[in-house]
Amino acid sequence: NAGVTQTPKFRVLKTGQSMTLLCAQDMNHEYMYWYRQDPGMGLRLIHYSVGEGTTAKGEVPDGYNVSRLKKQNFLLGLESAAPSQTSVYFCASSLAGAGYSYTFGSGTRLTVV
C-alpha cells in the first residue's frame, strides 16, 4: 500500500518556466489537498478537491492551478514560475468526517531561480 506518492521529489526551474506536480493516492480517498511549507510559515493550503472533477481555492492559490480528472490523482500546475514559489510542496488525502486524519506525501522540493 503506497499511500500518497508525489513526483518529482526535487526540481529546479527557471523563472517563467512551467511545470506540473503529480500526486497519486491508492486509498480511495475522496478529498485531496495541496500545501506549501516555507520556513517559519508552517503549512499553507493552496488548493483542495472534495471529489473527482471538483477543485477549490485554499489560502494561497495565486499562481497555481489544479486538476482532479481522476479520483486517485491531483495535479498542481505552475504556469509561470516565480522565485516566491520556491518551497516544499506537500500533497495529502483524506476521507470525509472530522475523525479521519490526512495522509501526506513525502513532498516535492522546488527551487525557482
Next chain:
Amino acid sequence: GNSVTQMEGPVTLSEEAFLTINCTYTATGYPSLFWYVQYPGEGLQLLLKATKADDKGSNKGFEATYRKETTSFHLEKGSVQVSDSAVYFCALRWYAGGTSYGKLTFGQGTILTVHP
C-alpha cells in the same frame, strides 16, 4: 473561526528527559484533535489522535488527552530519545457535513531537538 496555538519552540532536551508540548485550540462544535510529526526531509505523519472529550491518544510512547474544559491537547512523553528530534504539529478537524470538507487546521509547529 477555528485555530490552534502551540507552545513556541524550539525545544531542546537531553535524552531521557520528560517532554511536554502545549497545544490549545479554539473551535466551533466538537472537533477531532491530532498530533503530527515531521522528521527532517520527510512529510507529516500522524502520531496520534483523539476524537472526543477525555479520549487519550497514544503511540510510540507519546500521549495526549483531549481536554474539553481547558480546550487543550498537550503532547507528552516520559523519556525522549535522540530519534524523537523532529517538528511536531498539533491540528484540529471539524466537519459540519453537507458542503463542509472538514479542513485540518494546524498549529505553527514546534521544533524538538534531543541531545545524547
